[in-house]
Amino acid sequence: xxxxxxxxxxxxxxxxxxxxxxxxxxxxxxxxxxxxxxxxxxxxxxxxxxxxxxxxxxxxxxxxxxxxxxxxxxxxxxxxxxxxxxxxxxxxxxxxxxxxxxxxxxxxxxxxxxxxxxxxxxxxxxxxxxxxxxxxxxxxxxxxxxxxxxxxxxxxxxxxxxxxxxxxxxxxxxxxxxxxxxxxxxxxxxxxxxxxxxxxxxxxxxxxxxxxxxxxxxxxxxxxxxxxxxxxxxxxxxxxxxxxx
Numbered sequence: 001x002x003x004x005x006x007x008x009x010x011x012x013x014x015x016x017x018x019x020x021x022x023x024x025x026x027x028x029x030x031x032x033x034x035x036x037x038x039x040x041x042x043x044x045x046x047x048x049x050x051x052x053x054x055x056x057x058x059x060x061x062x063x064x065x066x067x068x069x070x071x072x073x074x075x076x077x078x079x080x081x082x083x084x085x086x087x088x089x090x091x092x093x094x095x096x097x098x099x100x101x102x103x104x105x106x107x108x109x110x111x112x113x114x115x116x117x118x119x120x121x122x123x124x125x126x127x128x129x130x131x132x133x134x135x136x137x138x139x140x141x142x143x144x145x146x147x148x149x150x151x152x153x154x155x156x157x158x159x160x161x162x163x164x165x166x167x168x169x170x171x172x173x174x175x176x177x178x179x180x181x182x183x184x185x186x187x188x189x190x191x192x193x194x195x196x197x198x199x200x201x202x203x204x205x206x207x208x209x210x211x212x213x214x215x216x217x218x219x220x221x222x223x224x225x226x227x228x229x230x231x232x233x234x235x236x237x238x239x240x241x242x243x244x245x
Contacts, residue, residue: 046071046163049092051080051113053099053106057127057148061098064152071159080106083113092117094163098125098148103136110140123162125155126173131180132243134173139243144168183244184226192216193223194245197236 048071052058058078065073074092077083080099095117097110103126114122123144124137137145144162146155147170158168185193195205202216209216220232227244229235239245 044070046159047074047091047093048072048096048159049075049077049083049086049094049117050096050098051077051083051110052097053080054078057098061096064155068156071156077113080109080113083116086116088116088118092120094159095120095122096125096159097122097142098127100127103133103140107136107140121162121165123158123168125150129173129176131176132241134176135180136243137173138169138177145173146170147172181242183242185223185239185244189219189223189226190245192219193232193235193239196220196232197240197245 048065050058050061050073052061055078058076062073062076065071074090075083075086077086095113097113099106103110103124110122110124114120121143123146124140124142125146125148126133126137127148129137129147134145143165144158144167146158146168149172150158150170154170161168183190192205192209195208196202200208202220203213205211206213206216220235223239224230224232224235227235227238229238236245
């Protein structure tokens with residue numbers, strides 16, 4: 001049997017693989033809480049809405065929060081879209097978004113959730129982020145960004161800090177951003193390549209931007225060359241992977 005030391009596991013693995021330990025710790029936590037002379041009020045408790053791209057991550061987070069007396073899960077969305085069923089009148093103190101490194105594909109849904117909850121402080125937890133993924137996460141202006149490899153205590157402390165609207169960036173996220181390749185495109189090249197990525201033809205882009213079709217094609221050719229791509233489609237793929245679009 002292969003045994004992984006808890007310190008080398010992600011926080012999801014730690015809380016999914018040892019459910020018996022959670023039961024014991026939860027029981028101890030409740031016993032300790034009974035000794036607190038000042039009962040917590042609803043104002044004291046941090047109310048969290050969590051969105052997760054997998055039930056495994058959602059269950060792990062729910063287990064972690066269940067051990068705390070100063071926070072509670074107000075609601076959850078296990079498929080990143082069911083947050084829409086949550087009534088807007090009940091506002092969380094903080095939105096926690098837990099997903100893999102597919103931020104580019106999910107950013108519009110996450111931004112919709114942020115609007116749904118009146119732009120409450122938002123903490124993003126990313127599994128195995130790439131340098132470009134970390135760069136995109138910071139560019140999206142979340143209140144906090146962490147990787148899943150952070151310790152449980154660090155995650156809980158970050159939730160408290162983010163609830164107070166303090167900016168939190170994990171050390172590993174900052175390191176990844178520092179090694180990410182800089183965006184080689186000019187603003188105009190990025191704009192035109194982005195429109196091409198949405199299926200717009202050079203002629204359509206030219207009409208919208210009040211440019212000649214030849215100028216648009218020159219910008220696209222320049223973007224293809226800077227990305228080291230074979231063609232326009234390949235340039236879009238590379239740019240998205242690197243976080244340039």
